[in-house]
Amino acid sequence: MTNINNTKHQVVIVGGGAAGLELATRLGRKLGKNNLAEITLIDATTTHIWKPLLHEVAAGTLDESEQVEYLAQAHRSHFRFRLGKMEGLNRPSKEIYVSPTFNDKGEELIPGRTFAYDTLVMSVGSVSNTFNIKGVAEHCLFLDTTTQAFNFQKQLFESYLKKYIGKDSTTVKPLAIAIVGAGATGVELSAQLHEVTNVLAIYGLNEQSNVKLTIIEAATQLLPALPDRLALATQQQLVKLGVDLKLGRRVVEVTPEGIHTHDGEFIEADIKVWAAGIKAADWMKNLDGLETNHINQLLVDTTLKTNDDHIFAMGDCAACVWQGHKGNVPPRAQAAHQQAETLYKSICSRLQGGALQPFTYYDYGSLVSLGKYTTVGNLMGNLMGTVSIGGFIAKVVYLSLYKMHQVAIHGYFRTALLTLSNAFRRSAYIKIKMH
Ligand SMILES: Cc1cc2nc3c(=O)[nH]c(=O)nc-3n(C[C@H](O)[C@H](O)[C@H](O)COP(=O)(O)OP(=O)(O)OC[C@H]3O[C@@H](n4cnc5c(N)ncnc54)[C@H](O)[C@@H]3O)c2cc1C
Structure with missing residues (x-):
């Protein structure tokens, strides 16, 4: 398990x-702890929040204790954490380049650095795809990163204050929020925002919730990943909440005032959110000859290996054919979890001279949470036929996906403690953050 320089095998994972x-946690506990390899995790930020929780961050309903400090996690799990944003790769010398890190004032905190690897794992996720539509990048908010989600929450609260405080609420126009994209992200966000703006009203920031929520979607149905029956049930629930659904409308331009659709309609919006599809970041194309697809994802084979024997990719930034299906493994948290499991086994096996594990994606179904209102979804998509679920059972299953992630990171005991303490905190403290 040593490399030619007789030093420990260096596993570098980019994106936590x-x-x-x-992956870093599991390899750290197995290989790092036993001095069998050196595991380094590099991330552009200092803390981790499980991405499916970002719409809760955006709405201000997430408990801060759900954040994981990379440094603390690294210390506990026997890997090294290094802060920085990867920007380049040199395959012949097996090195990656990480750009300098600056503070808010533009002062350089950490200079640009180079990290050597024996095995490199790319897991840098994805960003929203604007499809180069005019005005989207300038005028829309995105939910790709924790910082963006916190900015969204700040803007939501400030817009609310600006709009209503000191004004006659009967004459002020409702705060208009338009979400582009009716996939799980857009739908879940709309329900969260509905809940939050009601809570703001309850806390006395306004007489009543006076927010107009609109979802704009190019397809004629929302939630394309779910069976028609569940998509329809979700649609009915959103309509009941007063969400205006504009289906079959393609966005052609976004301006500071609102959104233009292909059929000539203009939808006025104070806040515009873009959640209409993903791509891997642009710097991923031309990464020293690694093969990519049209949305910059790294092409990987059935063992998650790129066209370089020493470089693997997993999660949203990897394009992995879904065996027996049309297209690739979908960019979902459950796929990321399963791929991390496969690469954990493969890297351990390879270091002992064994073979790489083939990756098989099991679709356990799709679940969509409409906050406190309901959860809908289908289970076991491909294994036992589709079972549609809703309400309490769906909510429990939805939560279990996050619990699996927490168990992988914290272990069973800590996850149980965290779950209990969060339950107490949620009942004792204010339901939303107002700063
Ligand atoms: C609002 C929202 C809701 C979602 N809900 C669901 C859901 O309910 N169910 C589901 O299955 N999926 C859901 N998803 C999708 C799911 O979150 C992703 O598929 C999953 O997080 C992908 O995991 P990943 O490890 O590939 O990337 P991520 O979890 O996005 O992690 C990428 C990491 O890479 C870091 N990084 C990025 N660029 C660099 C760089 N240049 N250098 C260093 N580090 C970098 C980032 O800081 C981040 O920590 C949702 C996504 C969003 C945005």
């Missing part, structure tokens, strides 16, 4: 998200 943090 749903996939990368699980």
Whole structure:
């Protein structure tokens, strides 16, 4: 398990998200702890929040204790954490380049650095795909990173204050929020925002919730990943909440005032959110000859290996064919979790001279949470036929996906403690953050 320089095998994992943090933790506890390899995790931020919780961050309903400090996790799990944003790769010398880190004032905190690897795992996730539509990048909010989600929450609260405080609420126009994209992210966000703006009203910031929520979607149905029956049930629930659904409308331009659709309609919006599909970041194309697809994802084979024997990719930034299906493994947290599990086994096996594990994606179904209102979804998509579930059972299953992630990171005991303490905190403290 040593390399030619007789030093420990260097495993470098770039991106500590749903996939990368699980892999670093498991490899750290197995190989790092026993001095069999050196595991390094590099991330552009200092803390991890499981990405499916970002809409709760955006709405201000997430408990801060759900954040994981990378440094603390690294210390506990026997890997090294290094802060920085990867920007380049040199395959012949097996090195990656990480750009300098600056503070808010633009002062350089950490200079640019180079890290050597024997095995490199790319798990840098994805970003929203704007499809180069005019005005999207300038005028829309995105939910790709924790910082963006916190900015969203700040803007939501400030817009609310600006709009209503000191004004006659009967004459002020409702705060208009338009979400582009009716996949799980857009739908879940709309329900969270509905809940939050009601709570703001209850806390006395306004007489009543006076927010107009609109979802704009190019497809004629929302939630394309779910069976029609569940998509329809979700649609009915959103309509009941007063969400205006504009289906079959393609966005052609976004301006500071609102959104233009292909059929000539203009939807006025104070806050515009873009959640209409993903791509891997642009710097991923031309990464020293690694093969990519049209949305910059790294092409990987059935063992999650790229066209370089020493470089693997997993999670949203990897394009992995879904065996027996049309297309690739979907960019989902459950895929990231399963891929981290496969690469954990493969890297341990390879270091002992064994073979790489083939990756098989099991779709356990899709679940969509409409906050306190309901959860809907289908289970066991491909294994036993589809079972549609809703309400309390769906909510429990939805939560269990996050619990699996927490168990991979914290172990069973800590996860149980965290779950209990969060339950107490949620009942004792204010339901939303107002700063
Ligand atoms: C609002 C929202 C809701 C979602 N809900 C669900 C859901 O209910 N169910 C589901 O299955 N999936 C859901 N998803 C999708 C799911 O979150 C992703 O598929 C999953 O997080 C992908 O994991 P990952 O490890 O590939 O990337 P991520 O979890 O995104 O992690 C990527 C990591 O890489 C870091 N990084 C990025 N660029 C660099 C760089 N240049 N250098 C260093 N580090 C870098 C980031 O800081 C981040 O920590 C949701 C996504 C969003 C945005």
